Amino acid sequence: MYKLNAMDEKQVTLNDSFWSERAKLVRETVIPYQWRILNDIELDAPPSFTIRNLKIAAGEMHGEFNGMVFQDSDIAKWLEAAGYSLAVHPDKDLERMADEVVDLLERAQEPDGYLDTYFIVKEPHKKWTNVRDWHELYCAGHLIEGAIAYFEATGKRKALDIMCRLADHISTKFGPEPGKLKGYPGHEEIELALVKLYRVTGNRAYLDLSNYFVNERGNQPNFFRIEAEARQDESNYNLAYSQAHVPVREQQTAEGHAVRAMYLYSAMADLAKELNDESLLDACRRLWSNVTQKRMFITGGIGSSAHEEAFTVDYDLPNDRAYAETCASIGLVFWAHRMLQTDLNGDYGDVMERALYNGILSGISMDGKKYFYVNPLEVWPTTTNHRHDMQSVKTTRQSWFGCACCPPNVARLLSSIHRYIYSYDSEGICVHLYANSEARWKQSEQLITLSQQSEYPWDGRINLTVQMHEPAEFDIKLRIPGWSEGATTRVNGKIVSTHIESGYATVHRRWEDGDQIELLMSMRVQRVKANKDVRANAGKVALQRGPVVFCIEEVDNGTNLSDIVLKRQFEPEFHFREGFLEGLPYITVQAWRSAPKKDEILYSPLSVDERVSTVITAIPYFSWCNREPGEMLVWLRTE
Template sequence: MTFIKKTILAVSILMTVCGQAQQRLKKSNSPKKSGYSITPVNIQNVKVTDAFWLPIIKKVQEKTIEYAIHKCEEEGRMDNFLIAGGKMEGTVKGQMPFDDTDVYKIIEGASNTLISEPNPKLEILLDSLISIVKIGQEKDGYLTTWRTINPAKPPAPWVPVIEGKRWESLQISHELYNSGHLIEAAVVHYEATGKKNFLDIALKNADMLVRTFGDRADQVHGVPGHQIVETGLVKLYQVTNNKAYLNLAKYFLDNRGNPKNHTLYGAYSQDDIPVIQQKEAVGHAVRAVYMYAGMTDIAALENDAAYGNAVNHLWTNMVNKKTYITGGIGAKHDGEAFGENYELPNLTAYNETCAAIGNVYWNHRLHNISGNSDYFDVIERSLYNGLISGLSLDGKKFFYPNALESDGVYKFNRGECTRQSWFDCSCCPTNLIRFIPSIPGLIYSKSKDVLYVNLYTSNTAKITLDKTNLEIAQQTNYPWDGKVALTVSPKKESEFTIKLRIPSWARNQVLPGDLYTYATTSTAKTTVTINGKAFAYQEDKGYITITRKWKKGEKIVLDFPMEVKQVVTNAKVEGNKGKVALEYGPIVYAIEEADNATNFDAITIGANDTFKVKKEENLLEGVNTIQTQKLKAIPYYSWSNRGVGKMKVWIDYKE
């Protein structure tokens, strides 16, 4: 059955589905329960006009979403919901027990698109997809289509069947992972549209989870193998104020590493010791950062010091010893996992795209607790380098792992040494769809009468502080240029505080800690003017703080001095000894065979090399290149868009 036919079927039952939806909530303009002292400015109030980010966001909205729906149709993702609901005959399609989540993530990304810009046709399409999802849900709220279709035959041979019962293989069945993505997507869709058709599906599923899991003798004792249901339940609590959802999220986290609750899954699933005792980032990297995000939610909402201490230890370990220069995490292909401390290979680096996305979600929460710019330094490094590298310039090819070196032979990308058009396990393409349209929500945060400017990108925003309504506009050519102009326009003259983040690279710091350092210390300083007059500032947690009475149309100009910088690694990272990497602003650079065909293997960087930065509008959709007499380097994120070839980030250094 084609997707068009399915859409017709869906629309024909849509009124019935919506009519049956329980009227549990009324959409309100009041702020949802956050628990965090700092909250993001909603993407509905931020209009990006940027020459760098707007084309990437539009590409996902206009090309990647449509492409992914087509691929999901080809591989039977929508069929599974119809088969599970008895509207179509057949056996389960696809090869993964979490294929349902591809549909949820597409809905979430498309819903974020609706938040930023209304689109009636897209909204109708989402209603159709949601009605198809509804068909696959069992009467009590359970929703994992492969198990409903035939519990004796999971789509993946590595999912064990004991008696064919629900939850019997929680370590690997992904039933709770499916619920997590369902809930996350439904909350975003509700916030985008005010409609409850998807939210009610999620509420029904979550209510079933609350009844099913717990400490009572008649409940299932266990935790998810792959985390994300925890953050989904927290978001549902924030929307509904139903404490049962928050309590279940905490139950799942509290019981990891508890052998009295279940047979432990081990360090791979962060289930070897209780979460509040964990101090080292181990195991499957995506599972880890999703769990750490959930732990941070509990630390904030429950004011839980033990959870707060744990996430601080875990973050320090990850950033100081296990993070790539591109912001990527997860060194090992085996288990898609973190390596040992300082184990950061380049050719065999894993750096799953989903892990980069999860790391942004986690660091955003940490910033919302602390207001410390360190977390946005990690976010910015990931965004501009090891995250968007996962998507090709045409929006239709993807990296699952993101290596820092390629010999043109080793097929690091699940059987290829360049981006692929899709994967049997397609979590990364649909996670990019889910995440990229939400990027405007990272730019600003607020707390009482304080506005945080976290990222620099051309935009206009309408913001409500406790005592002030204001508009703010940014104009910049960042990341290619370090000059940023901001216009501040309160509705009426008002006193409030603006905090402007100084990126770590402009403070002579690659990342917090000593994993990476710049070979030389720059003496150039960030300058600030207000209405044309120099402003003397003191840094506070990496921010410039300006408190004053603001009038309409006042102008702030920031100038972050950009220069080519050489990065060296802590000597404990064996593979990078005697090598340097190049950066310009927030961008990490790589040399690619396409630009250095005659001498690629012999390229070195020397003490007397002179670097030239050149803007090339017709190369890779317009980039700054770094050039010497011996090499030409391009932004790392843009590599492998011109065919298969060699690439490396770390380059031999010769005195």
Template sequence: MNVRITDKFWLPRIEQTVRQGIAYQWKALNDEIIGAEPSHAVENFRIAAGESDGKFHGMVFQDSDVAKWIEAASFGLREFPDAGLESAIDSVIALIGRAQQPDGYLNTYYTVAAPDGRWTDFAFGHELYCAGHLIEAAVAYYEATGKASLLDIMSKYADHIDRAMGPNSERTNLYCGHEEIELALVKLYRVTNEERFLALSRHFVEERGKQPSFLREDPGFGNGHKDRWFDLDYHQAHAPVREQEKAEGHAVRAVYLYSAMADLALLTDDATLTKALQKLWRHVTTKRMYITGGIGSQGHAERFTVDYDLPNDTAYTETCASIGLMMWAFRMLRLEQDSRYADVMERVLYNGAISGISLDGTRYFYVNPLEVHPDVAKYRYDMQHVKTERVPWFGCACCPPNIARLLASLQDYVFNQTESEIAMHLYAANEAKFLVKGRTATLRTETDYPWNGLIHVRIGLEQATEHTLSFRIPSWCREPRISVNGEDVRLDQVAERGYARLSRMWADGDVVILHWPMTVERMEADPRVHENAGRVALQFGPMIYCLEEADNGGHLTDIRLNPDANLTAEFRADVLGGAVVISGDAERADLTEWQDELYVPVRRKTVRTRVQAVPYAFWNNRAPGEMLVWIRES
């Protein structure tokens, strides 16, 4: 399967990421961005290699920023070959190799800053976490270029880890407090066919949650906090993975674990893992997920809290957590083709993930709240994590390279293929080639999605072939229609688990037209999400909308929509680089009635106002100010 995105919405973002964003991030990793927090990540490797004097700087997991950058850059090389970029990757890989210790160990923090602390802090040491990201980078670079330089380095490190704590070691009860290596080892197995790497991944997953947990004796356990939020459930270590029915703890750690579990369930045909994942999926998406696809509502411990606790202005919803949810969703689609996974994947992609990066690709959000009052955020302790403007870099910079690797690999999320079926999950203009029954099949998709739900798919075949093409029917679409060569398809006869499964003898030149009509829809939350009582959110196609001060003035929480107000959607080329905006009449308090009194008997005097909503993913790309997703109804 080879997919090339040609989409007017996505291609400019992908190309910008690869041609400008990755170069920008490389400068940031080398401390060359003026006004950005210093990274020192590349310099740490030079110090570890003995090629530079100085002290380790940054987070204990600073190595992972370089790893994710290599992975993103490797994905970029697949579609946009660049000799200069490839040379830069080769150079940093060689540096990583020189920083590797003779026994295979590779971690700049513990080599430079804490050489006596190796394998002593599993709760927060992040050694295996960094190893996982470096392994992912190695696999991506090998698949993009055929070069095994980093793959060899990381295979040596994986062997070291296997000897130190694998299933045949003397310390078999260990695993990382921050999951990541589990899914990375599966990738390493897939390209090397070394069964020991798959066994090591499964070992780490199987050990997690066994009681009594070794983590309680770990010197890093609790991260210095003596409160419930950093207990075993923070690490998803409170119970064996098959017994976990609720998503608990640090959100990124959780979805990385679930992604690895899905990979293992697929490769080992483990129905018990699949069943556990299905329960966890239902719990996350029906009780602990924002309408934007964000997860992890609390900044303290970056974690899940309790069911329906989804505050808007203090929402944490880390960008990395959204990306992790998308990774998990795609893996669930491999286990079972059900549109509930692809619907969430789409929700995350068009809302909670790309909100983390500015339209010019050089500024980032770590957290993604659904309501912002800039002046208030400055003074409230529980909102210190909420940045009301994107910034050029972070001291904890896990999110920027994570966004880059997602965008640079987006084509990998569009389709799945089995022996007899090609399934399309995401809708973007693209050209895709598949091998079907030994013959090449080409699908050319043309669309203006997400601004328009009309999609043309043209089939190219060397020879007529019988197989199945499946297309996801978006859950937001109320009147879906499909035709093949001009003849309407009865969806009630072909729909299965949210997909239109078209099985027939396909011929060269066949055309499938998907029509997913988009209308402005008011969304309401479960009544148990008490912050959203009496409020609605606006959705158009896959995109969630918000009000910004730039369009509507301040005091956005005072704006009220009439339940029968006419809301219209219109594409505006002059707004945010071109976007569909939603406009309509609303009302707000008549402020002339409020002078020097803070509280008065109820007046309910209002004035009519015109409101304009823009895609949530694009907020804060103009003037700074207030923002609001959930709007009061009058």
């Protein structure tokens, strides 16, 4: 089992034109915008009630609790995003706002450590009586993550101490000891948060509690059924919805609510690493294979069904009804990144990259103020707006949601993107993602810097420079993406043969200050096909260049996009044009579409001359719906 260390914001400086710009957008626009929403002062968004609920819980306002039972998680994720942002870009005004939140949390917390505004304000007598449905542990997990991010950025302990008191309170309520609830959350999250809390504080009790929650899950007699009987709830609950149908080590396929599954699997990977638990890691590998080889969209979206926001069956990947919640792709990145630290394999990096560039970025508009909860791969607004089975699909991004889990989740991920690029151990450094950046770590008792320069994801040429005081021998491992049809590695201008294992090319040598690596990866527009069992995509292809999936929109190509058929004999062409879609590239490709006809009847015999030649324009999928609303399509028919 690998024991890699992921680098954080203090070890990585990011300065590329792609991810740095998005982190800047979060810092300058998204975090302030979401702060106004959480305080109910943003006129372009519906009220959130989140800060108001906290003030009521603290006894500083009168009124009723409003919002979802898990409303506290919104401010928790905002605090986490603020922490990550402050770690790389100190900002007195943002720190002051975050301090206000922390102080408010402290005032709302009860003397025994309990903290959840829904139950403090609305139903105090029902605490811990419906762990399956009421998200107390989920909210606690997000609050813990937010406090840790803020502590690591500022060194201020108040938020961390508040959450330690909350975690200590939870440990008095759950566990194998007599008198405690022998259960686990309905919505997983606290499991991975407790591992983080253990790593920051060194308190083994938090790791043990996380391990208990994971290992107790799905055991018989089932806790959720016992709990339901106690409150006389006779509803027929689907245990697989919360991954509680069987113990985690026995689960063969990804089932139930996709976000819950991702948070559970992330915690399992963390625990496998901390406890050297090979059986838990094996379960992760098995579930990973099922998710990414049979239940994942080409965009890195997961959870194909709006019903229960869930996985269904293998290869059920509809395009126009795809749920593919933004939070689920974010959870997939969390899981992939954790797997890389224990089981170094390029497949995890490939999926992490796919989700980052496609299924997650599509969830936020280019101005940072509009969001998609659901990320379909085909949209026909006329139909979408009239069909009951497509109610979850929106044809334009929304300013906010009643269930607003996705917007602050995007903010915390993009503001922490530094954490996903590199890992290191005693043998050297691993490069998982490509972006202009600097990584700094201790190797052979000295500080080493690896500088990376590239125009990724639009160019496959990566240049890396080693900076150090004394020569040292170590590995530099470079992920060779699965989409690359060839890669050449040069050291100081000379081609070197590299050992490629599990998707990583290892360059091992005695490095000296100023040594340079050039990695050149083939990057052309590819026509990608789906597995033959993905019935929705039979006879179709998607356009992909590097890690970026492209789509076509009505604004460029007119209506009835499903009528377009790509010509097989013509290669797609890749372009940049000043002023087009805020500087993003696009693809053109030769195609056919039906010849226009007047008074065409609904059905008629096929004739040979019913199509005309055309050129279509495809744009990065993540950028769709940033201009005029209209149709969108990822999978295209082909000759």
